Each structure stands twice: as C-alpha cells, then as structure tokens.
Amino acid sequence: MSELKEGDKAPAFTAAGSDGKTYSLKDLAGQTVVLYFYPRDNTPGCTVEACEFRDSFAEFRKAGAVILGVSTDSLKSHAGFIEKQKLNFVLLADTDKKIQEAYGVWAKKKFMGREYMGTLRTTFVIGPDGRLKKIFREVKPKGHAAEVLAAVG
DSSP: OOOOOTTSBOOOOEEEETTSOEEETGGGTTSEEEEEEOSOTTSHHHHHHHHHHHHTHHHHHHTTEEEEEEESOOHHHHHHHHHHHTOOSEEEEOTTOHHHHHTTOEEEEEETTEEEEEEOOEEEEEOTTSBEEEEEOSOOSTTHHHHHHHHHO
16 A cells, blocks of 8 residues: 555544544544554653643644544553543544554564554644645654644635
8 A cells, every 4th residue: 555645535444432432433424633653652652742732632623623543552552541531522432453554554663673563743724625635744742732733724
C-alpha cells in the first residue's frame, strides 16, 4: 500500500470509543477530525501529547474540530489513562490494528538496536470533506497540539 498523502481520501474506520460509543469516519462527515495515533497509554511521551490536547480542547472545539486519540490499548487501559490524566476527549481502541494499518502507522520500529512492530506517532487532520488536510509524521509530543491547532484553524 502506498503512503497516504495530503489531499487523499481518509481511510474509513469504525472503532469502539472510550465513552462507550462506536465511532466511524462516516458518522463524522462534515466535521474536521484530528485523528492522532500514539504508541501506548500511560507512557511519558504519550502522556505529554494527550495532556496538551486536553489543555487545548476548548480551542479545538471552537475551531470546529473533533479530537480522537488512537492506540492499540484496550478500552480498560484507556479508561485508566483518561481518569489519571483527566482527558476530555475520546480514545479509540484499535486492538486489532486495523485503523493503524489503514493509515500506514503500524510499522517496523527500532529501539536500542532491536526491531519490532509498533505505532508510528502520527497525526492526521481530516477535513469536513473526508480528505486528509494535513499529516504530521514523526511527531514530537511537546508542542504538537499547538501545531495541529494552527493547521485546523
């Protein structure tokens, strides 16, 4: 599969959300969606990133954007992460990695000389027309929410 590019149609998805609802791209049509992929609940970088989105939530809402975080963690793990960090947006459980594979973010990674499969920290801004408006690859968690907000704005 070729890498997604800005302007491409966003891949469809359906997943269970941390609020007990099921989310699909089709149901979010007409809205701007910030779909951010992160490796793991309760890890340092992921916590920084999630807390920045939490702290900017009102500004994203004012800009008309919906924030959805996606990881391979379970809904139970998400519930603990949300409670601990007081997150105010939905996390999707992609335990079968289907969304991550569709967006090309489940890939081979290297850490301390060891190769393994994992999530590439990536954010997609999906426009109301269902197309990829902006893609942020190799995301650095600190300051990321502000750069995404600027792209949404």
